[in-house]
Structures are given as structure tokens and as C-alpha cells.
Amino acid sequence: MRSGLTVAECMAAIIMIIMPTAYLIVPTAVLDFAAQDAWISTIAATAIGGGIAAWLGWFAGRNGDGESFLNWLSGRSGRAIAFAGGLLLAFHFFSHASRALNEYISFLKVNVLPTTPNAVLIAVTVLLAMYAVGQGIVTIARICFLMMIATVGIYTATIVLLYSRMHFSYLQPIGEKSIGHIAAGAFTPVCWMSEAAIILLIAPFMAKPRQAPRAVIWGVLLVGFMMMFIVLEALMLFGPNVVKFLQYPSFELISVIQFGGFLERIDMYFIMFWMVTVFLKISLLLFGAVHCLEQTFRVRGGRQLILWAIGLLLTLDASFSWPENFEMEIEAFAKNVSLIIFNILVPFVLWLASYLKLGRGSKKAEEGRT
Amino acid sequence: MRGLGIRLPFLKRRDHSGRRNGGGGNGGGRGPGGPSLSRQLQANLNAIRRELGDSSDLTIRLIRDDSGRVLAAVVYIDGIVIFDTINQMLLSPIMERVHELSSGRSSLSAADMRALLEAGTIQLGRVRETYDLSHLIEELLTGSTIILSDGSSVAFAAATRGGEKRSVDEPSSQTVARGPKEGFTEDVQTNISLIRRRIKSPLIRVENRLLGKHTKTVTSVVYMKGIAREEVVEEIRRRLSRIEVDSILESGYVEEFIQDEVWTPFPTIQNSERPDAIAAGILEGQVAIVVDGSPFVLLAPVTFVKFFQSSEDYYQRFDIATFLRVIRMVSFFISMLLPSLYIAITTFHQEMLPTPLLISLAAQREGVPFPALIEAMLMEVTFEVLREAGVRMPRIIGPAISIVGALVLGQAAVQAGLVSAAMIIVVSFTAIANFVIPALNMAIAARLIRFAMMLLAATLGLFGIMSGVMILLIHLVSLKSFGVPYMTPLAPLKISNLKDVLVRAPWWLMKTRPSVISTEDRVRQAPGLKPGPPKDRGERGS
Known part of the structure; x- marks a missing residue:
């Protein structure tokens, strides 16, 4: 058996590429549209996201020999398509990493280190992500798994600590919102769930690549469960009308926790944990960008060079490309559209190309036999 | 019965390549093909003297026949052999047999000497044949006694390794309250x-x-x-x-x-x-x-978790062992992170502290002229110096240094306003936590990492600490020991091996050996060993 990622580790990587930033944005995005029926939106989103994940997993699992995705694609659809697909995916992972980094640094600036220059925070984060990428996807995914286990503990602790403050009456009236509202509420979570497309790149690193569908489906289902859990918590604690006015409702949830009279600002401990998960997300995205470029340009033995180049570019992009007064809400729609394009449409086109070429190839093979 | 024709299994023919027991060692840098031994006894003895620089501890005992002619020589280095063994098992029997064999002959042949040895003259467990000088010197230096005979280019090396050595004693490190008290020695x-x-x-x-x-x-x-x-x-x-x-x-x-x-x-x-x-x-x-x-x-x-396991864990009940193991793990993190958390919170994140505690800390630090990092560094370095002094100095002075270091110096530093009392508590607790880690090399690792963490905390607060933790995590997960992932069974996860990580499961539950280390032969106990009270037959029967 090849020594590679297990299903659980791959699943953890899927969760970690979605959840850290979705955690900040999803409650507001869903409650904005679906109010007290937001939890129904997350269930709908999980169902749709699960379907997309199943297709992505199936597509990834077709490359069962452990060959890199772009190499495999090149063999199936030709070099030009693999080259174009590689460049598009590299661009997507890079720009998404830059955006996630910017959001992360903005958050740190407001909540953790208000006086530290942005450039320092960005440089430290990028260097850390580069170190992780340098150690390989197996290392990153294994840390994701450890963090996933810790996440379960933290979520359980928040339920226990917040239970007495929850108001189940805030869930009523159930089903009041129209299907349109519920669907609009489900849109953002589905867009985030589409990030499971990274399975195309990491499936070849699995010990059994054909198990990719299992990993990605379970990953997205767990993400859906977590999203529903956060939305329900926010809803039952603050009510449907307050959440939309909170910048980071997920952290506001934690900040209301009081544990005796000797421990204050428990949210800071939670933020520390969340910081680790964002490191992992940025590392996964950086891995995606570096891996795609490496495979697209068929670089042999020059991975460190690409890693340093992309790292430097990411530092500069995150430092200078985003306006000071950048607001997530304004960009949210554009971001969702880009997620749909790069995580669903581009893989679909690549699959179609591989399918069509396969058809011709098999016809030729059959003709050759006859 | 002694007879010249009997072969004894202890006599081994020496492999000329210099390898022993399949070993591939360099044999001290002397490869095969060194100068062969001469048939002249005196030439061989001179060669040995020349190689060893005529050292005063080189002992050569000549064996003569009744007429005083030198027939053989027994060579050894004083101090690394068991002298009584040489006398009783080697010299006396050889002298006796040589006199028997050499009567009326000018010299002993290799065959005669070999026959003599095979006949059980030498009552030692291991005798090897040696053909060249470099091997002979190697044997000599490792405590063998060499028997050379005139007219033979073969020497015999008898295992007489000995000399003064420490007896088996209680280990100075890794002491346990329950369990064997034997420790390894230098032999x-x-x-x-x-x-x-x-x-x-x-x-x-x-x-x-x-x-x-x-x-x-x-x-x-x-x-x-x-x-x-x-x-x-x-x-x-x-x-x-x-x-x-x-x-x-x-x-x-x-x-x-x-x-x-x-x-x-x-x-x-x-x-x-x-x-x-x-x-x-x-x-x-x-x-x-x-x-x-x-x-x-x-x-x-x-693997990483092995460094938190103590022998005692397996001699105590599993619940006690589990509790102690959790304490050790927590101590490891305290040892690495407590001073840095103190620095980060007091420097960057004061809002995390409850107001009364914050006021108390601020009052303590009021007269301290240094920032928290310098204060912590001062105390940590002082403690490291005290610890090093404690290891090096004569044991009798130990308590005095402890009193001077811990009480006088600490108290004086607080009174002089150089450090705050809170910092003394943090550093002391960190040091005590470090001693809880059973493996000294892991405890030292935690001490080294602590300084790096303190610097990160002083520059970037909790963000710095988390960055440091992340670096450690990435490093640990990518580390391997002889091909085995260092963080197994956590990353990669091996559920069957989790019975001896944070929790030490009862013995009857640990049915198999760790799969990442051992081969397929993993079962180490029979099924159904869970103990329980015997069923009451009387009640059943009635």
C-alpha cells in the first residue's frame, strides 16, 4: 500500500479549506436572507454542496493511479487544455489565498494586534504557509486532521457553555420565509462548499485515490453540519434581527461566555485556535497555487523557486492590492461568483474535455482492435 | 576425558575480513590484509611492542620448556582483563600441557598448539584464531589474551575481558516509586x-x-x-x-x-x-x-508519545497511570509556553485578565524597570545557570546552592525591584513542570523551545505564540524516526494504537503491539483476559 493520505485526513483538509473563513461570513450571509429559517438554508446548502462534492469526488477518483491531476488531464485531453486548466486553477488558488490572507489580517488588526504593521503580520503568515507547503500536502492534511479533532471538542464546549443562554423561541415561526429566501440564504454556503474542488489536486496524494469521493462527500457533509450548528447558535443566542448588525457573529457568540469570575475574554482563546485553522486554509490554497504552476510548467526540481516566488507575490499582493477600507459584504457577491466559476465551472469544462477525448480515444482503440 | 582429537564448539575460526557476527563495522579503520604474523615468536612480540609503543601495561608472559627455551607467549594488557581467569584458566593449564607436548621437541607447531587448545586446555568460553597483526592488536585492546607460539603464524585470542567496572545499581535518572531498581552499567x-x-x-x-x-x-x-x-x-x-x-x-x-x-x-x-x-x-x-x-x-x-511514557505507567493501575500521563503532557505544554503566555498577555492582551488580577500584576510590576521579556529572560537564564551549577557542583553543596538560588536570590531580586513576584512564580512553576517530563532529552527540547517562544510572544503576542506552535506542529508531523512518522498514532491516526497514548488502557485491553513499530506478529496476549470475580456456583446451583 502506498504511504499517503487517509480518507479522514483528506476529509479534514476539505473541512479546513472551507470552514475557517466560512465561519466568519456564513452566519450573517444566511441570516440576512432566511432569518429564523436560516438553518433550513444550511440543510439545503448541504444537500446541494454534497451533490457537487460527489461529482468532484467522482471526477478526482477517476485518476486512480496517483498521477498528478494536471498530468492525468494532459494525458486525457491534451497538453493545451491541461495547460489552460492549470493556469486558471493556479490563478484561482493564488487570488483566493490573497483574499483569505487579507481577511485574516484585517481581523487580526481589529481584534488581536491593532498596532502591529500589516506587512509584518502578512510576512509571518506567508512564511509559515510556505514552510507548511514545503513540507508537503501530507503534513498539512495531517495537521488538518488534528485540528479537526480539536474543533469537535471546542464546538462541544461552546454548546455546553452557551446552552443556558439559548432561546429556542427565536427559531419560530418555522417555515415562514419563502423558498426564494431560503434558496438565497443557501447560496453563500454552497459557494463556500464548492471549495471542496481542491480534491482534484489532493486525491492523487491519497493512499487509495479511488476513495476520493468518500473523503470529499464526508468533508462537505461535516462542513454543512458545522455551518448549521453555527447558524443555529447565533440564531438562538442573538435572534434573527441582531446577527446582521454584528461584524463577526461567530466570535461574538464566544465572547458572551463567562466561566466563573476569574476568566474573561474567552473569545481570545477561541481566536487563537481559529488563527491556526486559517494558517491551514492559506497553506492549502498556497499549495494549490504552487502545485498547479509546478505541474503546468512541468518544473522538475524547482519547486522551492516557485514556492518562494509565489510566497513573495502573495505577500506583495495581500499588502498592496486590497484597499484599507475593504468591506467583505461589498465583495461577497463577486467572491461567490468567482468560487462558482473556478470550483465548479472550470472543473466541469475540464471533465467535459477529458470525457470527449476519452470518447475519441476509446473509439480509436476499438477501431484498432477490429 | 581429554584427547587431542576432540573438537570443541567454542573454538571459532576468525573471519579474515575483520567482521564479526555479521557486523559491518570499520573495525577501527584497519581493513583486511594487514601484515601477517610471523612464524618467529620473537618477531611477533617485537611487532606487538612496536604497535603498542612498548606500553607499561602491556604484559608478556613467556612459556618455557624445562630447558628454558621459549615455546610460547601469553600477551595481555593489564587492567582490562580478568587476571585470575588468565592465571587459572589459561596460564596454568597451558604450562602444564606445553611441558607434556614439547618434551623432546624444539618447537610447537600451529597444529600442536591448536590441538592443545582444542583438547580443552584453555577452559574459557571463547577462543579465536588470529592470522594478522592488526586483528591481534584489536583483540588485545578489547581485553582478549593472546597466545602465540614459536614456529606458528597463528595466534589465539582468548576472551578474558574484564577489569574494574561499576556494579548494577539504581538508575540515577528515570527513577520510579514502583518497579525494578536495576540500571544499566558501563559494560x-x-x-x-x-x-x-x-x-x-x-x-x-x-x-x-x-x-x-x-x-x-x-x-x-x-x-x-x-x-x-x-x-x-x-x-x-x-x-x-x-x-x-x-x-x-x-x-x-x-x-x-x-x-x-x-x-x-x-x-x-x-x-x-x-x-x-x-x-x-x-x-x-x-x-x-x-x-x-x-x-x-x-x-x-x-514516536513523540513514547517520551511521555514512564516504566512506572505499566506497574501502576491504569487509572493512576493515565492521570499521571495527562499531568506530564500538560506539564510539557506549561514548560514550553507558560512564560511566553505571561509575556504575551501582560504586554499585548491585558484585556484577557480579570480586573483584580490585572491591578495586582500592574502593582507588582510598578517598580520593575524592565519590560516583561527582559524580566522573564533574566529569571530564566538565572534558573538555567542554577540548574547547570546544581548538576556540576559536588553533591554536598547542592542544598546550599538551592537555598541561595531559590530563596535568597529570588527574594532579593523581588525586593530590589528587578523582577516581579508574579514572574518568580511563573518561572518556578515552569521549571518544576519541566522536571515532570520523564525523558531528559524531551525536557531539554522544551527548555530550548521556551526561549524561542518568549521572543515570539514579546514581538507578536498571541499571534506570535500561535505561529510558533504552528511551526512546531508542522515540524513534528513531518518528522520521522527510522521511517516511522514521529506523531503516530495521532498523525497519521492509528486508532488501534491509541490505547497507550494519553490514556494507558488496562493491560487486558492492550492485546496487540503498536502496528507502526512491530511486524505482522502483533498479538501479545490471549483474548478474554479481562479479570472479574468468580461466579458463585452455590447460588447458581440452588
Whole structure:
């Protein structure tokens, strides 16, 4: 058996590429549209996201020999398509990493280190992500798994600590919102769930690549469960009308926790944990960008060079490309559209190309036999 | 009955390649093909004297016949042999038999000498034939006694290794409240015997080799055939055979030469002074490396969690052992992170502290002229100096230094306003937590990391600490020990191996050996061993 990622580790990587930033944005995005029926939106989103994940997993699992995705694609659809697909995916992972980094640094600036220059925070984060990428996807995914286990503990602790403050009456009236509202509420979570497309790149690193569908489906289902859990918590604690006015409702949830009279600002401990998960997300995205470029340009033995180049570019992009007064809400729609394009449409086109070429190839093979 | 025609199994023909027991050592740098021995006894003796510089501890006993003619010589180095053994088992019988054989002959032939030895004249366990001078010198330096005869170009090396050595005593490190009190000594044979006394299995394999051009240190690889992974044993053999140095004085030398990763504070090879710990490791599929001159025996491969396991865990009840293990893990994190958390919170994140505590800390720090980092560094460095002094100084002065260091210096520093009382508490608790870690090498790693963490905390607060933790995590997960992932069974997850990580499961539940270390032969106990009270037959019958 090849020594590679297990299903659980791959699943953890899927969760970690979605959840850290979705955690900040999803409650507001869903409650904005679906109010007290937001939890129904997350269930709908999980169902749709699960379907997309199943297709992505199936597509990834077709490359069962452990060959890199772009190499495999090149063999199936030709070099030009693999080259174009590689460049598009590299661009997507890079720009998404830059955006996630910017959001992360903005958050740190407001909540953790208000006086530290942005450039320092960005440089430290990028260097850390580069170190992780340098150690390989197996290392990153294994840390994701450890963090996933810790996440379960933290979520359980928040339920226990917040239970007495929850108001189940805030869930009523159930089903009041129209299907349109519920669907609009489900849109953002589905867009985030589409990030499971990274399975195309990491499936070849699995010990059994054909198990990719299992990993990605379970990953997205767990993400859906977590999203529903956060939305329900926010809803039952603050009510449907307050959440939309909170910048980071997920952290506001934690900040209301009081544990005796000797421990204050428990949210800071939670933020520390969340910081680790964002490191992992940025590392996964950086891995995606570096891996795609490496495979697209068929670089042999020059991975460190690409890693340093992309790292430097990411530092500069995150430092200078985003306006000071950048607001997530304004960009949210554009971001969702880009997620749909790069995580669903581009893989679909690549699959179609591989399918069509396969058809011709098999016809030729059959003709050759006859 | 003694007869010249009887072959005895203890007599082994020496392999000319210089290898012993399959070892691939460099044999002290002298390869095969050294100068052959002469048939002239005097020439051989001169050659030995020349090689050893006519050292005063080189002892040559000449064996003469009744007419005073020199027939043979017994050569050894005083102090590294058992003198009584040479006298009783070697010299006396040889003298007696030589006189019998040489009556009326001018010299003894190699065949005569061999026949003499095979006849059981030498009542020792191991006698080897030696054909060249370099091997002869090698044997001599490792405590063998050489028997040379005139007219023969073959020498015989009898195992008479001995000399003064420390007796088996309680280990100075890794002490336990419950469990065996025996510890390894500096003698490799004693150490192997301590392991063999615990594992009386024919599967035990011992492979010796000599390391060090000048020290010719006996290094033994001990493992269980069929339980240790063959690829790990082979890798250890390969790495040991690469070592070409002039000296190996302690197992630490070997450890540095064969470890997987150079740039890491974490140990990738375990060491122990305890025979029971080493035996337990061998039984789980680990491979032991015993180095002559060191009471610390190495074990490989090793995983991170092994450094938090103590022998005592397996002698205490499982619930107590689990509690102690959790304490150790928590102590490890305290030892690494407590001062840095203090620095980060008091410097960057004061809002995390409850108001009364914040006021109290602020009042304590009011007169302190240094920032928290300098204050912490001062105290940490002072403590490290005290600790180092405690190790080096004569034991009788120890308590005095403790009083001066801990009480006088600490109290005086607070009164002088150099450090706050809170910092003294933080540093003291950190130091105590460090002592809880059972493995000294892991405790040292935590001490080193602590300083880096303090710097990160002082520059970037909690963000810095999390960055440091992340670096450690990435490093730990990517680390390997002889091909085994260091963070197993956590990353990668091996559920069947989790019974001996944070929780020490009851013995009757640990049915198999760790799968990442041992081979397919993993079952170590029969099923259904869970104890319970006997069923009351009387009640059943009624």
C-alpha cells in the first residue's frame, strides 16, 4: 500500500479549506436572507454542496493511479487544455489565498494586534504557509486532521457553555420565509462548499485515490453540519434581527461566555485556535497555487523557486492590492461568483474535455482492435 | 576425558575480513590484509611492542620448556582483563600441557598448539584464531589474551575481558516509586545480560560491531527476530556501518550519527538507563543499541508519545497511570509556553485578565524597570545557570546552592525591584513542570523551545505564540524516526494504537503491539483476559 493520505485526513483538509473563513461570513450571509429559517438554508446548502462534492469526488477518483491531476488531464485531453486548466486553477488558488490572507489580517488588526504593521503580520503568515507547503500536502492534511479533532471538542464546549443562554423561541415561526429566501440564504454556503474542488489536486496524494469521493462527500457533509450548528447558535443566542448588525457573529457568540469570575475574554482563546485553522486554509490554497504552476510548467526540481516566488507575490499582493477600507459584504457577491466559476465551472469544462477525448480515444482503440 | 582429537564448539575460526557476527563495522579503520604474523615468536612480540609503543601495561608472559627455551607467549594488557581467569584458566593449564607436548621437541607447531587448545586446555568460553597483526592488536585492546607460539603464524585470542567496572545499581535518572531498581552499567556485556534476563526468548538477536578507530567501542544491536521490522533493523545496520570516527565514548555519539533529522530540537531516538524500559521497547518491536562505556541504551524507532511514557505507567493501575500521563503532557505544554503566555498577555492582551488580577500584576510590576521579556529572560537564564551549577557542583553543596538560588536570590531580586513576584512564580512553576517530563532529552527540547517562544510572544503576542506552535506542529508531523512518522498514532491516526497514548488502557485491553513499530506478529496476549470475580456456583446451583 502506498504511504499517503487517509480518507479522514483528506476529509479534514476539505473541512479546513472551507470552514475557517466560512465561519466568519456564513452566519450573517444566511441570516440576512432566511432569518429564523436560516438553518433550513444550511440543510439545503448541504444537500446541494454534497451533490457537487460527489461529482468532484467522482471526477478526482477517476485518476486512480496517483498521477498528478494536471498530468492525468494532459494525458486525457491534451497538453493545451491541461495547460489552460492549470493556469486558471493556479490563478484561482493564488487570488483566493490573497483574499483569505487579507481577511485574516484585517481581523487580526481589529481584534488581536491593532498596532502591529500589516506587512509584518502578512510576512509571518506567508512564511509559515510556505514552510507548511514545503513540507508537503501530507503534513498539512495531517495537521488538518488534528485540528479537526480539536474543533469537535471546542464546538462541544461552546454548546455546553452557551446552552443556558439559548432561546429556542427565536427559531419560530418555522417555515415562514419563502423558498426564494431560503434558496438565497443557501447560496453563500454552497459557494463556500464548492471549495471542496481542491480534491482534484489532493486525491492523487491519497493512499487509495479511488476513495476520493468518500473523503470529499464526508468533508462537505461535516462542513454543512458545522455551518448549521453555527447558524443555529447565533440564531438562538442573538435572534434573527441582531446577527446582521454584528461584524463577526461567530466570535461574538464566544465572547458572551463567562466561566466563573476569574476568566474573561474567552473569545481570545477561541481566536487563537481559529488563527491556526486559517494558517491551514492559506497553506492549502498556497499549495494549490504552487502545485498547479509546478505541474503546468512541468518544473522538475524547482519547486522551492516557485514556492518562494509565489510566497513573495502573495505577500506583495495581500499588502498592496486590497484597499484599507475593504468591506467583505461589498465583495461577497463577486467572491461567490468567482468560487462558482473556478470550483465548479472550470472543473466541469475540464471533465467535459477529458470525457470527449476519452470518447475519441476509446473509439480509436476499438477501431484498432477490429 | 581429554584427547587431542576432540573438537570443541567454542573454538571459532576468525573471519579474515575483520567482521564479526555479521557486523559491518570499520573495525577501527584497519581493513583486511594487514601484515601477517610471523612464524618467529620473537618477531611477533617485537611487532606487538612496536604497535603498542612498548606500553607499561602491556604484559608478556613467556612459556618455557624445562630447558628454558621459549615455546610460547601469553600477551595481555593489564587492567582490562580478568587476571585470575588468565592465571587459572589459561596460564596454568597451558604450562602444564606445553611441558607434556614439547618434551623432546624444539618447537610447537600451529597444529600442536591448536590441538592443545582444542583438547580443552584453555577452559574459557571463547577462543579465536588470529592470522594478522592488526586483528591481534584489536583483540588485545578489547581485553582478549593472546597466545602465540614459536614456529606458528597463528595466534589465539582468548576472551578474558574484564577489569574494574561499576556494579548494577539504581538508575540515577528515570527513577520510579514502583518497579525494578536495576540500571544499566558501563559494560556492554552486563547490559545485554540485563536485557536477556528479562526476555528469555530464542528470538532475541544480538549483533556486535566495533566503532571508533581508536576506541574500538563494542556496539551491540539487540532486537527480536520476527517482531522488529526487518527494514528498520537493516536501516540501523546501514547507518551504524556508515560511522567512521576515531572515538565513540558514549551512546550519545552514536545517536547523533544515526538520527533522522539534524535540525530539530526533538529527539528521534529514545534512551534509557532502565533494562525494563529497554526490554519493553524490544518486545514492542523497537531495536536497542547498546554502546560499551555508556549506561544509556538507545531505542529506535520512536514516536513523540513514547517520551511521555514512564516504566512506572505499566506497574501502576491504569487509572493512576493515565492521570499521571495527562499531568506530564500538560506539564510539557506549561514548560514550553507558560512564560511566553505571561509575556504575551501582560504586554499585548491585558484585556484577557480579570480586573483584580490585572491591578495586582500592574502593582507588582510598578517598580520593575524592565519590560516583561527582559524580566522573564533574566529569571530564566538565572534558573538555567542554577540548574547547570546544581548538576556540576559536588553533591554536598547542592542544598546550599538551592537555598541561595531559590530563596535568597529570588527574594532579593523581588525586593530590589528587578523582577516581579508574579514572574518568580511563573518561572518556578515552569521549571518544576519541566522536571515532570520523564525523558531528559524531551525536557531539554522544551527548555530550548521556551526561549524561542518568549521572543515570539514579546514581538507578536498571541499571534506570535500561535505561529510558533504552528511551526512546531508542522515540524513534528513531518518528522520521522527510522521511517516511522514521529506523531503516530495521532498523525497519521492509528486508532488501534491509541490505547497507550494519553490514556494507558488496562493491560487486558492492550492485546496487540503498536502496528507502526512491530511486524505482522502483533498479538501479545490471549483474548478474554479481562479479570472479574468468580461466579458463585452455590447460588447458581440452588
